[in-house]
Amino acid sequence: MKIEEILSQFGLSQKDSAVYLSSLELGTASATRIARKAGIKRTTSYDILEELMERGLIGQTQKGKKRLFYAGEPEELLKLLDRKKEQLMEAMPILKSIYNTAGAKPKIRYYEGIEGLKEVYRDTLSYYGELSAFITENVITKLGQTFVNEYKAKRKRAKISVRVIGPDTPEIIEYKKLDKKDLQQTRLVSQEKFPFSIEMNIYGNKLAFMSFKEEMGVIIESNEIAKNMKLLFELAWKGAGK
Incomplete structure (x- = not known):
């Protein structure tokens, strides 16, 4: 430099x-x-x-x-740096109060098109804990088998496991057969009673919603919303068939 x-x-x-x-x-x-x-x-x-x-x-x-x-x-110059640090420390209480106010509001990001949906999927790999998801059978049709395979490979390399609840359609039943190989657990619900039309992922303090029909996705970043949606997922998980 x-x-x-x-x-x-x-x-x-x-x-x-x-x-x-x-x-x-x-x-x-x-x-x-x-x-x-x-x-x-x-x-x-x-x-x-x-x-x-x-x-x-x-x-x-x-x-x-x-x-x-x-x-x-x-x-x-070092003294100048020290003075700037002192000024920053004086301003810190104000900066923190602004941060806390902003931090209380959910952060929402919108994505459009097939590439937008792929971005939403990639974001789910930013959290290295377990993923929880309600899935549909449209992901391969819309995003393509190549992208899905690459996504799964990255998820497995990162050792990110996933629990999913999906409809009992032939496609999801086939998906369930790969549970052990793909670091996933799948539970099925009646497609007739629960006709999911969007996919939802819960990871860390984020929620990702994907509408393949409308080709749009939304990521919501909020500790409270994510925590409560995870509770709803756990409730559904206990009630879903194995």
Whole structure:
């Protein structure tokens, strides 16, 4: 990383850095010499030097009627960093109060189209605990066997197990036969009594809803909603047939 890039982390612009580094190299010098070395106008250099003095990075002295400037010890940058840290710590209670207020609201993301549905599926692999899902038989038809196989392979490599509740259709019955191989447990419910038309996944503090008919998905991020939907899933799991 270039020194100018490092100085930018301290809030110094490109011209600020040029003036500071020129002063550091020249030692005690006039604004004219510093401006010439920094490649900026002399009038501009005065404004920058004044600003750097306020930050404690530049000092000044007098030689007769002439003002001379000099860079402080490079350690002054560390002091500047400490001051910024102190200011941040003072603002922390306010920042936390804003975060807590925002954190209480569910975060909702919408996805459209086949690619959007695939993004929702990929997001379920961001949580390395167990997945809980209500499934339909439309996933392969819509997303394709290749994508489904890749998704399963990634899930198994990450050792993410899944419990699913699905309708007793021929497709889901075949799906259930792969339980042991695919790190999954499947329980069936009557398609006639429970004709699911969307898929729902519960993982961590998130819920993912996928409508293959409408080709849209929604991810809701909320501790409370996810916790209560997980309770409903457990209730359904106990009542579902093996």
